[in-house]
Amino acid sequence: MSDTASEVQTHTIRLELVDEPGELLGALEPISEAGGNLMSIYHERGNVTPRGHIPVEVDVSCAPDRFDRIVDSLREAGVNVIQAGSERYDEELVVLLVGHLVDTDLSDTLQQVEACANASLTDLSLSAPRGNDDSSSARMRLKTKSGTTDAVLSTLREIADGKDLHVIEPLTEGTQ
Amino acid sequence: MTGARLAVLGVGAVGRSVVELAAEYGHTITAVADSSSAAIDADGIDTEAVLDRKADEGVVGDADPDDALDADYDVLVEATPTTLGDAEPGFSHVAHALNRDKHAVLANKGPVAERYGDLRELEADSDGQIRFEATVGGAIPICSTIDDFGPDHITAARGVLNGTANFILSRMAAEGLDYDHVLAEAQDLGVAEADPTFDVEGIDAALKFVILSNVLADGDEEYTLDDATVEGITDIPGTALELAAEDGRTIRLIGEATPEGVSVGPRLVPDDGPLSVTGTLNIVQLETTHAGRLNISGRGAGGPETATAVLSDVSRLTQ
Ligand SMILES: NC(=O)c1ccc[n+]([C@@H]2O[C@H](COP(=O)([O-])OP(=O)(O)OC[C@H]3O[C@@H](n4cnc5c(N)ncnc54)[C@H](OP(=O)(O)O)[C@@H]3O)[C@@H](O)[C@H]2O)c1
Numbered sequence: 001m002s003d004t005a006s007e008v009q010t011h012t013i014r015l016e017l018v019d020e021p022g023e024l025l026g027a028l029e030p031i032s033e034a035g036g037n038l039m040s041i042y043h044e045r046g047n048v049t050p051r052g053h054i055p056v057e058v059d060v061s062c063a064p065d066r067f068d069r070i071v072d073s074l075r076e077a078g079v080n081v082i083q084a085g086s087e088r089y090d091e092e093l094v095v096l097l098v099g100h101l102v103d104t105d106l107s108d109t110l111q112q113v114e115a116c117a118n119a120s121l122t123d124l125s126l127s128a129p130r131g132n133d134d135s136s137s138a139r140m141r142l143k144t145k146s147g148t149t150d151a152v153l154s155t156l157r158e159i160a161d162g163k164d165l166h167v168i169e170p171l172t173e174g175t176q
Numbered sequence: 177m178t179g180a181r182l183a184v185l186g187v188g189a190v191g192r193s194v195v196e197l198a199a200e201y202g203h204t205i206t207a208v209a210d211s212s213s214a215a216i217d218a219d220g221i222d223t224e225a226v227l228d229r230k231a232d233e234g235v236v237g238d239a240d241p242d243d244a245l246d247a248d249y250d251v252l253v254e255a256t257p258t259t260l261g262d263a264e265p266g267f268s269h270v271a272h273a274l275n276r277d278k279h280a281v282l283a284n285k286g287p288v289a290e291r292y293g294d295l296r297e298l299e300a301d302s303d304g305q306i307r308f309e310a311t312v313g314g315a316i317p318i319c320s321t322i323d324d325f326g327p328d329h330i331t332a333a334r335g336v337l338n339g340t341a342n343f344i345l346s347r348m349a350a351e352g353l354d355y356d357h358v359l360a361e362a363q364d365l366g367v368a369e370a371d372p373t374f375d376v377e378g379i380d381a382a383l384k385f386v387i388l389s390n391v392l393a394d395g396d397e398e399y400t401l402d403d404a405t406v407e408g409i410t411d412i413p414g415t416a417l418e419l420a421a422e423d424g425r426t427i428r429l430i431g432e433a434t435p436e437g438v439s440v441g442p443r444l445v446p447d448d449g450p451l452s453v454t455g456t457l458n459i460v461q462l463e464t465t466h467a468g469r470l471n472i473s474g475r476g477a478g479g480p481e482t483a484t485a486v487l488s489d490v491s492r493l494t495q
Binding site: 095096125127135138169170171 | 334354407411412413415416418419420422423425427430441442443444445451
């Protein structure tokens with residue numbers, strides 16, 4: 001797979017949708033009409049923007065010259081495009097974080113993760129402790145720029161170490 | 177080697193099974209020792225009587241354990257407890273055999289993990305050979321597969337090599353129970369020992385992956401437990417397995433022996449992938465240079481299972 005300028009690339013677009021049936025489908029139509037290929041859709045589950053909308057992240061692959069047209073047509077169709085980058089967040093990373101997540105200021109932990117330049121947090125599930133001193137678990141789904149998985153993991157380990165939390169990493173090889 | 181005369185050191189789960197099964201493989205037991213006694217007979221001991229006496233009186237015979245080292249034998253079977261650091265007394269037992277130009281087959285991981293270079297040096301000066309299939313993955317032929325392919329043709333090994341930790345994790349996932357609860361159950365079932373530290377802290381698995389690293393490095397580099405990054409499973413809450421399951425994954429204690437080094441720790445793996453074996457099963461994946469990936473799985477521990485590996489090693493020895 002060589003990588004010439006005219007070749008298809010994956011782009012990440014962040015949208016905001018109103019929580020109504022058909023909204024998502026309506027937002028996706030302009031993408032294919034403008035020549036984009038929909039690779040994946042991430043709902044940030046349970047997450048609502050300050051305006052009460054639902055953030056959605058879509059990965060679209062297309063030739064570089066098509067990308068602007070896709071974003072334009074989304075906007076023309078009335079979709080609220082928050083961010084449209086051609087950065088290739090095309091690798092997914094799922095990790096578990098275990099330990100005293102709540103006592104160690106979970107929102108600060110997440111902010112530190114979000115600050116990581118090579119990754120964006122797309123989904124978080126938390127399972128809170130049953131007893132008082134039980135540890136809890138969080139599953140984080142991150143999208144990482146290609147080739148940065150190791151760097152992201154080591155950043156996550158540093159964040160966890162600072163709070164005496166554990167990162168349970170995915171086995172990156174050998175999972176087939 | 178056929179019709180070998182064996183001296184078996186250690187009559188625990190493994191040693192006892194070796195003594196029981198040797199005749200089936202055409203071998204004779206000429207000496208047996210436990211920590212306080214020995215039974216020696218150059219014509220072959222009465223294995224049944226010796227094991228009965230061990231069960232009834234806690235000793236195998238009236239001789240001194242050290243006398244077993246000087247008995248008549250072709251192959252010394254080292255099945256005393258695995259120890260770290262100087263790996264004694266196992267290391268000296270094997271050294272004694274090699275100095276006498278006899279072979280040694282180890283179930284004891286200590287000498288192979290902690291003093292691999294010393295072992296190979298002694299072997300080089302001896303007419304005897306060492307083999308240690310039983311130290312890694314019980315009945316699963318891992319070392320011999322690497323031998324067959326040649327260490328140059330295997331680039332990495334990874335997998336699950338501790339049945340106790342795997343049992344605990346798979347029970348936690350299946351029943352939604354917490355670590356302490358499942359550990360107690362495993363102890364009741366005899367799957368976990370009263371002191372499970374070696375298993376649940378990842379040390380046992382790490383020793384096995386250190387051994388694999390030594391085999392794969394083939395003398396270019398030597399590894400010991402100190403070189404391994406080791407993390408156990410004691411801190412994993414039941415909720416972690418639940419969150420993993422929601423996403424089609426599970427957690428396994430995975431070891432890796434790669435050119436970058438040795439590591440053992442809990443990892444997320446696909447629920448339906450080859451590495452998510454359940455119960456006490458073990459699995460190893462070998463990454464080959466020209467033939468893709470090999471998955472070998474089976475029973476990684478237990479007396480008869482481990483004795484099977486020991487006796488296969490005896491067969492592999494050349495005169
Ligand atoms: N069990 C497995 O599934 C398995 C699998 C792979 C490898 N291994 C390894 O194989 C070895 C044996 O395992 P095991 O489960 O059979 O252990 P075990 O049940 O604890 O038995 C150890 C035996 O070694 C004897 N012993 C201790 N010190 C001795 C000495 N100085 N000289 C002679 N004998 C001595 C003990 O004597 P007493 O009876 O007098 O206490 C006992 O009979 C260990 O190194 C273990 O790590 C075990």
